[in-house]
Amino acid sequence: MPQVNGRFVPDMKSPRTPDNEEPAEERAHDFRPVDKGFTKEMALAEAERCMDCKKPLCVEGCPVNIKIPKFIEKIREQDFGAALDIIHEDSMLPAICGRVCPQENQCEGRCIRGKKSEPVAIGQLERFLGDQPELASKPQMKPANGKKVAVIGSGPSGITCAGELARNGFDVTVFEAFFTGGGVLVYGIPEFRLPKAVVKREIDGLKELGVKFEFNSVMGNLANADELLNEKGFDAIYVATGAGLPKFLNIPGENLPNVYFANEYLTRVNLMKANKFPEYDTPTKHAKQVVVFGGGNVAMDAVRTAKRLGAERAIIAYRFTTPRPRASRSCRLSRRSSSSPARTATCAP
């Protein structure tokens, strides 16, 4: 680690370490993860690029204000356990957030290095640490305080809250409508962007902290707030039931068969494994030509799924003429199409 007068000197020459991706032509046909994540060498090289700013704007850009330069410093020192502990002070889901957070609008979007060259690959570094959970110190558990909390929904919101409460001594039960935990992380975001094993690891971690999970539990129908508070002895309820209903376009024909809302299209494949039909019972359509309306993460997940289900032509149709739709980096468009102002674009798989 280069130093002058005892102070670290950042590497101002090297370009941003590129993602460790599978070649497009190979990955387009199956659901294996697209991005293999940084190797140790890549992480160390990238960590050298951080300037350890006095006023780190990246931290302001992060919704939970992770102490980014501090954990990057620990990466440089190769003390990965300490680096992970620093992240854990503010976020318990680095393996997930490192993969799916829209970093280009948050931490990396504000990174000072991004002004003259490319921002530090903060998300990749976060993920690099999150994927080695065994290095973290055992979480500090406060003694049980005798209070019971019901968390409704097991998406990122529910599991974050559950973990936080459990560490602070609360007795937590998560009620989830589906048969498995993770919310959008398991039914929405595809395997190739966020492996389900990563989500399972987080859920298992919560179980180890003593969090109980009740699946197949549609709250409101199976028990209402009154019953939870007055009959089942909960002291508080945290509602994390997600964004819910799909939005309609109100255009003729939108209810025809073979027209899907992304939630259905993605749930069939991600949660019900329709790509493995008939080994799994849930079918889906394997269309040769697919058009996806929208330009965010969900649209990218859908169009990339269509490719993997065998589409010869998969098209994004987006209502704005901005050069680049709103999707985050982990599901961005290919460079060729992202520089084109056209309303439709083909997508890198």
Added chain:
Amino acid sequence: MYKILEKTQFSEKVFKFRIEAPEMAKHAHAGQFLMVRANETGERVPFTFADWNPEEGWVEFIFMVVGKTTKMLSTYEPGDAILDVTGPLGQPTVMAPGTTCVIGGGVGLAIAYPVARTLVKTGHEVHAIMGARTKDLLLLEDQFRELLPDDHIHITTDDGSYGEKGVVTAPLERLLQAKAVDEVFCVGPVPMMKFSTLTAEKYGTPITASLNPIMVDGTGMCGCCRVEIDGKTKFACVDGPDFDATKVDWNDLRARQAAYRTEEGQALKAYEEANCACHR
């Protein structure tokens, strides 16, 4: 895991399961449904509650073997467990006080029966019109007969092999003409529901249809179950399954129901080939 406490076979293809589910039993209402995922590779399929008992902690549903999942379920025995059962889902059936005509066609009879039973329990006078293609496909006749007097049961078969030859609209029309019913509830194949609706409309009698589109999550998240009601998109799993039948776009429902016919056939064939006696 949800344990099967009892299995009753009504006919060659019709079964009833009693499942241990204490919380669900406390909150179930007529017209609501549950969703089953039989095993790890299973799909999620909806079944209407046939009965429930909060004291003993069980719920029941009736099903007819039509595809792979129901075929596989029919091989489950008491003591076996179903991997996932979720419910209660959907809105309860609400009928105005008075005399109700409950029409069930084909497998729809498995849904019509619990509705009829609840209506009887809540003080309604009930007429049942039971329709089937042929005698062997007529479900739950004994159960309906136990529930209702004989002159309140009207049976039709398409081929005339039992009851009156023809379709359910003939007895419906007679009841409406005689002003014998205040309200109609129907469940079954789309053409049956559509023509029942046209008939009821002719007499200005309110009619409710229980719609059965394909579902995936059953909680209003995916939009698979969407139906067009009065030109607006509704989700059968959370807004229904009961809707004002005069407002339903039947062509849309029919098309959406048929969307996976080919795949359903494929799945059943694969299952039968893997499980038939000659391959075992």
